[in-house]
Amino acid sequence: MSMLDELPLSVTHEVRNRCLCLHLQRAARAIARHFDEALRPLEITNGQFSLLISLNRPAAPTIGEIAQLLAMDRTTLTANLKPLERRKLLKIVVDDKDKRSRLLKITAAGQKLLARAVPVWRAAHDEIDRMLSRNPDELRADLEGLARGV
Template identity: 30%
Template sequence: MTLPVQHTAADDVSSEIAQTCLLTRTRQISRVLTAIYDEELRPFGIVSPQFTLLVLIIELGPISRSDLGRKNHHDRSTLTRNLQPLISQGWVSEGLPGEDGRSRPLSLTEQGKTLLRSAASAWSSAQTKARTLLGEVGANALMGIAGELPRRTS
């Protein structure tokens, strides 16, 4: 005996969400791109979120953790989890507390700068793979969207 499958309004909603959710799709894209970069960066003992932090710190630094988190849309715990190995490996240093007595500016050490230069070819390879996967139109659209994101203030 086969029972009839009941189709409910909830099924319609979940089906629509599954097929059209921008969050779901962008997270899928993010995971695929992250895997591409992680694979290329693995020989250097670093993962893509950490590599991104190295780049931001050298470009914006010295920079406080809170400013770095705002710039890259990181929450405090995610930022700390990704920064800690960089500090432990000696690639990032924290300076003396600033005027507020709390913030300690982050900067790249010479080892961190060397790592960044060494891993640049891996980044370039990952970048080529990612652009190929997305196509030029998709890659350019993604960069355009990223450039229009609102600044995080907290």
């Protein structure tokens, strides 16, 4: 008896058509490529943009705080910080309050790059919003609810 006898092709089609994980992954990859292409002239990726914009705040956050915000493990985040640090777009500094902890500070060069990147991001985002068949704010709220609830 073959595997196909036990699991008919109709099940494969059901998963392909119904699986939210698959549909979200495919959409996320397509959206990521869209933003990567838009931000390419600035020599940053959408992931680097997200990381830098997350540092644009009054007090420097810890690596752990940014890892949680971006839903990344600390090791992956640390690897993603290195190219931005080499480009002097951010600094990793020891936290004076807890010497074991590291803070992430955006530099003046990082802020200048973000100032150029935000209009590009907005235009790319407007394109995505126009492609949606529903209210983008409702979609974001649903996705946020899924992220918290799963």
